[in-house]
Amino acid sequence: MRSGRALVLIPLGLIAAVCVVDVLAPPDIHLGPLLVAAPAITAGFAGPLLTALIALLAVGAQVFIGVARGVIATENLEAQIGALILVSALIVVYCLVRDRSERQLTHSRSVAQAVQEVLFPPLPLHSGSLDIASLYLAAQDEATMGGDLYAAARTSHSTRLLIADVRGKGLPAISHAALLLGAFRAAAHRQPTLPRLAVHLDGVMRWESRQWQTTDTPDIDEAFATALILDVPDREPVVHLVNCGHPSPLLMSAGRTYLLDAKKIAAPLGLGGLSGTEEDYTVESFAFQPGDEFLLYTDGVLEARDAKGEFFPLVVRANMWGAELPDDLLRLLCDDLLAHTRGRLGDDAGAVAVRRRLQ
Known part of the structure; x- marks a missing residue:
């Protein structure tokens, strides 16, 4: 004024x-x-x-x-x-x-x-013994949502998390992201096994893209999404995950930072076979002790390029952060990512930081 x-x-x-x-x-x-x-x-x-x-x-x-x-x-x-x-x-x-x-x-x-708050509500700050923070950076100016998504759901004894990246951009990607989020929220709290939950999400994606396909419209594009589906028990120091073609999480424990590489990676959601079964999805478990923190992210983080065309060195940068709280971790990630790209992201970038509180 x-x-x-x-x-x-x-x-x-x-x-x-x-x-x-x-x-x-x-x-x-x-x-x-x-x-x-x-x-x-x-x-x-x-x-x-x-x-x-x-x-x-x-x-x-x-x-x-x-x-x-x-x-x-x-x-x-x-x-x-x-x-x-x-x-x-x-x-x-x-x-x-x-x-x-x-x-x-x-x-x-x-x-x-x-609309964003209805379709993409923010993650809870706390769930069970976990502290949670989320970050979404849109590549398009003035955009607030896109094909990257994350969600959380409570069961009687654990927290379930989903992070995914839907193929494509614009309104079709947002539509498929909303569909995937709704399917996850509707099923995750019912405590199906992670493979069964993955089969459900895969089926939803396949049905959405193929339900209108006929012999007259054989070239309808298939919708699919890379995804990580995780289950973090409240009283067991582990994290269980199913990887559907998504970048591996980053775990920070006892001053060390390393990737939680799954031995078997399933196909992205929406690209599973017509008779997809739970055997197609392997659950892998990793230690997740009190005080540990893991970072979930979409490929917009890894594929962010600087002026020379070099990718963002996530693991190298994470070793330098030393953040103890999820909010601090995502703030450092955001600052480094925007500095690396000079504020010009080539793709949407989403991230979720989760820390198990000290007992």
Whole structure:
């Protein structure tokens, strides 16, 4: 508010300066046409009302100059005043159109934010013995959601997590991401085994992409998503996971950082066989002690490139962070990632940090 008031001094000072200089200048020097700059400058930081007031002052100043110099009745000054009025009116109309567009954009953003909160609600900060934090960086300007997704669900004795990256971009990717999230939330809390949960999610993705496919439309694109499905027991110091073609989690334990590489990686969700079974998905278990922390992420993190085209060195950077809380870990990840890419991500990047609290 204060900065806006201070900026008003610029067009007011311009009007005053033009008036003084024009009145004192020789008869063949006319600075009155410069007055049109006053409403033009005002339109850059103010609305139509203030712009119109400044325009009226500019017109009044032009009239004052004409009276002071004794040329008020000349055709030249009348033309200058008419041109100033016309241009000022166009500037005010521009302000009206701009403000209307800004209100519509603000409304659209609020609707998009509401949709995001419904389809992609934030993860809980705490679940059982876990502290959780999440991060989403959109590659597209002004975008708040895309094909990267994460979710959490509680069972009677554990926390289940999903992180996935849906193929494609734009509205189709968002639609498939919402479908996958809904399927996970509907099934995860019922405590099926991780392989059974993976079969369910794979079937949902396949059915969504193929239910409208006929002999007349054989080229419908298949929807699929790389994913990690995890189960973290409350009272057992382990994490169980099924990897469906997704980047391996990063575990930070006792000052060491290393990848939780699965020995068997299943096909991405949506690309399983038509008769996919639980045997297609292998559950692997890793130690997850109190004080340990693991990081889930999408390939937008690994594939982020710098100006030289080099990928983001996640493991190297993680060894330098030394963060103890999930929020701190994701803040360091975000800072390093944006510094590496100079703020220009080539793909959406999602991440989830999970820490088992000390007993």
